[in-house]
Amino acid sequence: MAVVVWIVEGTWPACVDAARAHAPENAEIVLLHVTGHEPADAAHGAFAGLMGRGRPERDPGTRVEHLAAASAESLLGAAAERLGRPCARAERTGRVEREVVAAADGADLLILARDGDRARLGPHSLGPAGRFVVDHAPCPLLLVWPEPAPGLTTIPAPPPHPPHHD
Amino acid sequence: MRRDPPVGHRLARKDRKLNASLAETLSVAMLVLVLVSAVVRPFGLPEAVFAVPAAALVVVAGAIPWDHALDEAARLGPVIGFLAAVLVLAQLCDDEGLFQYCGAWMARTAAGRPRRLLAQVFLAASAITAVLSLDATVVLLTPVVFATAARLGARPTPHVYACTHLSNTASLLLPVSNLTNLLAFTASGLSFTRFAALMALPWLAAIAVEYVVFRRFFAIDLDAGAQAPPGADAPALPLFALVTVGCTLAGFVLTSAVGVDPAWAALAGAAALAVRALLRGRTSPKALLNSASVPFLAFVLALGVVVRAVVDNGLDTALGRLIHDGTGLAALFGIAALAAVLANVINNLPAVLVLLPLTVGTGPGAVLAVLLGVNIGPNLTYAGSLATLLWRRIVQAHDTEVRLGEFTRLGLYAVPASLTAAVLALWVSLAVIQGG
16 A cells, blocks of 8 residues: 655644554555745846846845755655654655645545644645545545544534524 | 127037937947847956946047946945945855854754744844845845755755845845845935834735745645754854944944945954955955955946946936926836836846936835836746846756746735735835924
8 A cells, every 4th residue: 555645844743643543554654745836946037137236146036946955855854753663754845735646646544634724624725735635636545634633512513503494 | 799699509508419319329238238239248247347438439429428427336336346345244254153053953943844944044044134234135035045955855946935035125224235225315314223124014014914925826836744863963053253243234224323434344244354364374365356256246336337427328317207296105116017018128236227317206115116126126037037037038048948937926015015915015105204
């Protein structure tokens, strides 16, 4: 059984814990991290906007790209340590949600955390990336809360019964 | 004998008129060449390689009289000296470890709290942009901010975007914050302190609006938390660099109070750090010269001469109709909006050079409104202007297409709101400070 665990800054420990709790003993676990282009692109763009400065070797976007690669590596290292069992690590760069779906191809389970507004429980507790992955993942999903799951008491009261017409 | 001059005068005027349209065509062609080569950078050559010959051609062909070219060079000379001093100062501050220290401070005070980190990034980027110029924030601070977010385990995008936005928005405060300000500062006739006093409120208003927009726009990323424990490394406080920067700021106030060019204060600050770094073997004369960015300085001078030729040969009358007279609220809004649009179409550097001669006559209020537009406006477009953006799309500078969605959406929220707040604040400042 192949299990892919999607590691995202901030919410990843819940996914690793879910893998420890729910992945079978013999499962092949892959820790997946995707580096989005946005930060490096913003830095490239800000430098390109400085007219006349030339000197592409000073482009901060390139430094951000290197830093992002190092950061992804250490994040996956921390996740592997928390998992505490043999696993593979996969690092991709690109459009995050599409890379995750592509990486889940052929897997038997994808574990991910909610990435939206968790203050108001409802459709927005999934952000755009999470929504895309939930809709398009080619395998079953295990969707976990980054924090302990909310209790039953958080469910709003049902709407009042429609008036009877008799 | 006195009848001849009028004939000659008439001929000369006719001659000049004929030349004027030719001169304008040549000047515009050279400006286009300078701007296109600055965006495209053929063969990776420095921008000055095209800009300097273009300026020379404009002068030699007579599209701009010698005395006007010299006049422009004399006006830009001190600006360029000032700019060079600030560039060197920022680089030496980095060598002294100021930016690393700043990163460690942000990490220590924001551990585990991305919202707090965003606030610290806003503070650091606003201060660094204002004092050490936007180049320092873009080139030196942005990677440090990314590394800090990564070290805390926070999602980096909001914090990196904050650097890019604030390098523009927070560059309103001082003449040294942005090259556009330096150009306007010398043209406006304002003193350093008066410039800062008038711009303080717009600066604060624009940053506050940006902060509110960022908190809402990136609410999800900021809510995600940050797991990594902060590292134990605590770099030493670069006291010498901080004190030097503080003294330089005091020097700006002092020099402008006694009527000396504040560029000397920047030069003194850069010299103090340079001598110390040279004595300690931390830098070399070559590295210092490199950080002064001589080709960039030559580019600015050449661009100034070419733009002067374009403006003098007819653009002033064409654009003059778009400029509203007066410094009422509506006029300020009109000028700032025009400046923002122009900055987004070409770039804010040529935009400010074009708009300055047209607004200087109206007074400092109009000049400062231009600055609000050209400094805040570029946040609307990824890469600061449509021209740069289009070119990057064409060459696909990195392996995938330039992605615009999120950055442009953020700009659509942030730019109109912060520009409006800044114009209102400028209007209030002008009423309070000039009236009182």
